[in-house]
Amino acid sequence: MSPLKIKKGATSHSAYNLRPNFSDEPETHTIAVLVENEPGVLARVIGLFSGRGYNIESLTVAEVDHTGHLSRITLVTTGTPQVIEQIKAQLGRIVPVHDVHDLTVEGPSVERELALLKVAGQGEKRVEALRLADIFRANVVDSTLESFVFEITGTPDKIDAFAELMRPLGLQEVARTGVAALLRGKE
């Protein structure tokens, strides 16, 4: 069964697959939404998720095309395939949404997240934290005699793993940006 390509607005194609393989197993999908950069557009997207009871695990948004007034929202959500299809279709019908891409379906894609972690400690723990940061290629962006702030970039899994390791070493605070993602290849 071939996926139908639905035209959305003036853009070429979208991520809707009207004949998905329905299962009841929840899946995690990364969805990229290209939107008109107008006031309230993020509220529309978030309102859709809260109003219809969908999950948002991570959401990032920033203007990506200043002259075209376009912003890109990257969100990670979990649901059954039927719910994921609904989410994409509901996103697609928001008027200022230009394009919806399910990077998990259209993939392969690269996903990156940036995190800042504050780790406080002295003596051996402090040395161990620095050693692990080196292994994870995290940078020290702030340092006192009793603390570090590490900057780490990677997949959400990598950041989870790093944060887990820092916990016994004096992890104080974590700030994460959420996932940014792009399809691999030239398309």
Added chain:
Amino acid sequence: MTRQMTGAKMVVQALKDQGVDVVFGYPGGAVLPIYDEIFQQNDIRHILVRHEQGAVHAAEGYARSTGKPGVVLVTSGPGATNAVTGLTDALLDSIPIVVLTGQVPTFMIGSDAFQEADTVGITRPCTKHNWLVKETGNLAATIHEAFHVATSGRPGPVLVDIPKDVQFATDHYSAPAPARSHYQPQVKGDMETITEVVEAIEKAERPVFYTGGGVINSGPAASQLLRELVQATGFPITSTLMGLGAYPASGDKWIGMLGMHGLYEANMAMHGCDLMINIGARFDDRITGRIDAFSPNSKKAHIDIDPSSINKVIRVDFPIVGDVAHVLEDMLKVWKARGRKTNSESVARWWKQIEEWKTVNCLAYQPSSGKIRPQHALARLEALTKEHDRYITTEVGQHQMWAAQYLGFEDPNRLMTSGGLGTMGYGFPASVGVQMAHPDSLVINVAGEASWLMNMQEMGTAVQYRLPVKQFILNNERLGMVRQWQELLHGERYSHSWSEALPDFVKLAEAFGAKGIICDNEADLDDAIMEMITYDGPVIFDCLVEKHENCFPMIPSGKAHNEMLLGEANTQGVIDAKGSVLV
């Protein structure tokens, strides 16, 4: 063409350029500049309603009966919040309306100013789209875009919030140019899937067309094509409440409305079919009943202009995203090109089965015991008005279902009713809007006394503009549908479901300067109805009916199509614990 003008003048100019002839509204501080412009022109008629909710429902009635967008103009704060019910109603029933609201001046937004409300915030989830215009230079283009969005794709309500300083300031006016919009929903269906549906049509043994409001929204051509397809294939057709009239009730393939209070034969056909062709309907829960027992043995095709409708509730085999008229045209073309084949022998057997179901005579009701049966009142209304150029609006409840069951709709755009939201108080203002659009037609609002009282203030509007709307109130002194559910579900404990301290409707009519008629027995009914329809002016018809009549057939909550209740017998304990949590 660009020229300089104030924002307020732009509003009026933009409405003119969009072909608007009527605006329903209510003035207030934040829209005074626009009202000043309305005062100084004669092209657009402004109808002063008595409550902003009435303005929106009137615009819905206007839109639904003409196919053109309805326009509303209200003030900031309470004006906008009063419009919210109407906006939500229009969203759920896909009715194109454009609501213009005043707003406090831009430099006061956020200061909790007098009559300030976050209108775009409040109405974001109940509009298809909305805008806050902060610069006069963008105002005209935004209004044009609003009309484009309201009427393109799946129609719906839109709102433009206009701060007062934007109305006063002067800038360039830009004329309509819809091509600029990036919002261009797909109207052509996928040919491959259409061909697959045609193949299924050729082979189907027990097919049924299940049509909805999308056919009517698609325009007269869609209804015409639907009729052609139904007649050519000879397949039975049923419809949702919102789709009544797309195929004529007198048509020989018509098997009646389906759903919770639909006809026995229609629901049984839906349950037993092997091919279901959903055209512009959305598998609403009033239609499907129990999802896991919904039409278990059928292949399902679904034509809908909104991709999010597809696979939302029911998983379908042939999804087609597109406009009904476009898809039906292609479908007919393909079917004709392939030799106009159907499995006529099997379909004839299927019809025989349907005819058998029809003999159940599910709309039969007990003869009168002195009091007027509400079903009988509607049957007489039908008999006495069906030859007229007639538009029907309804409120919400038992009377609404009886109207759908006992009145015949021969053409699209003739029934205005609140389907998705179930808004009590919809019908009267909607009848005002319909009568504005069709001044010479017979416009009847079939009402219950409780619903009708929710927006009765619009009598003032009807009398002021000499709109001869007929308010046909089936008065059972009860919230009939609530009472029915309490009887079936809550051990006949009738908690707050009766109407006490009702007004004398005849005196009420007279107090407004209209005509009141009361009828409490069958013998006088016909004469009273004739008096209502021949009177040149608004009428309140107080039809005192049997108080404890239930609306049947009924699919109880949580049950399947083939588990319908047909009458008074055996209705206790029919809704189990699982069903009782459903509405």
